[in-house]
Amino acid sequence: MLDAIHGLGRPSDWVQRWLHLIPQQALVLDVACGAGRHARLLQSLGCQVTAVDRDAAALAHMSNSDITCLQADLEQEAWPFKPQQFDAVVMTNYLWRPVFDPLIASLKSGGVLVFETFSAGQETVGKPSRPAFLLAPNEAVALCGSLRIVAFEDGFEPESTHNAQRFVQRIVGIKEHIDQVSAQRYPLRPL
Template sequence: MTAAPSAWVQRFAHLLPAGAQVLDLACGSGRHARWLAAQGHAVTGVDRDAHALAALPPEVDTLVADLENAPWPLPDRRFDAVVVTNYLWRPLWPQVLASVRPGGVLLYETFAQGNAAYGKPSRPDFLLAPGELLQVCAGWTVVAYEHGLLRQPERVVQRVAAIAPGLTASPPVALSA
């Protein structure tokens, strides 16, 4: 059974337009790819684990790619939304941000400094510094940002929901209650 999608992704999925083209980066078993596809979005899941990708339903496009040791697998592709959870490879920041269309959405959630007290990952290379996602999204419209302790399981995370710059006279962001 696939784990439930992140509450963060579910909370801010309303920012995606109907039928959005979504990139689920380092998607693993595809918990977000499955859920977003079930919401009517056109999802592309990318991961290095071919076995995990093979288990995704046919409505999810999949791409086996080593994001850390090979060229960016989606040059010149832009998406209405990019979703990244529980994954951090800082050299990819430029490609991740460039993959979001102007006015598109970045939903990012991963481990942050302080997580070592609760388990892995514990290496600083895999933990966001306080405010790091805000720095990465400088110039974007940040709809929401959090950094702190989550329970069940206990872990320290940082997460952002941000809209890429580039559209003029865009409508205001619809916030959920």
Template sequence: MSPSASPSPWISRFSPLIPTGGKVLDLACGSGRHARYLQAQGLHVTGVDRDNAALQTLQAEGAGEWLLADIENGPWPLEGRVFDAVVVTNYLWRPLWPQILGSVAPGGLLLYETFALGNAAYGKPSRPDFLLQPGELLQVCAGWSVIAYEEGLLQAPDRVVQRVAARRPLPDDSRPSALQP
């Protein structure tokens, strides 16, 4: 894997929390740097993107499910499906929050990393529509178990990001009780 295709350190740090053989959604997967990495970890990856050429390259490599979809202007292509983990990096379209969160199975993991307010000082994206507000990922994950959260300046290349690793709660009736033997 070339350096430009290396997975985000955030994704590689928290991917071991995904169950062995688990199903992962790589949303806005692009050229597949995370999809390839996750497949190499023995995970079953579904990638969604609007870039047909990138998806064709991934399809030619074999394993995985690759869905061509314009998720900002078309229907959600994964209605009713849930995954052990959902991975999103360098992508933000706020109207999709309900679909993204709903795609994480109970007990599943959300790994999200994208640009945040302040990034305009370092380059694109610079429009507020494409930059997370302070603490926004924490608000989106309210009620979930936040495993880790970071917000701030990263280097090489310089950029301002927010990132979260959060676990969707199990239904109340499936949580073990301290009173159960």
């Protein structure tokens, strides 16, 4: 499981499920990317990826790629991407609540946020266990309140070949165009 948290494992099933909402050639930001499991996947699909993490050793795993890497501690430094905007933002296994406002502001109109992290209950089965690192029930929805939510899950995931058992919340939101009608269709992928 440590490999998945730090970006050495396979991409998240949640991220893979929602890739169809991210257009080819999209400008994508991978926040807290670790060694770049999602950044590498998105780059292989033709996206222009910027990957940010505070760990230089993790970022070094992407040094021989066309991925733009930035070492930054988002918990100690100002948001480094203002006024840059992205077609999509991916963030998994990371929670720093103050980053959500600038992160959402960095989405272009029509941009997609794909987010997945640990939630309350995780402390009963493993790490992380500190409440500051765990979402409260439905908190992901509140953090993404200005986005159109097209998918949300909040629950327990039993152990699988890819992950240890865990409590998670997952959300996909779209920053809709101001003049966009609510009948906009965002296709769902079969499970």
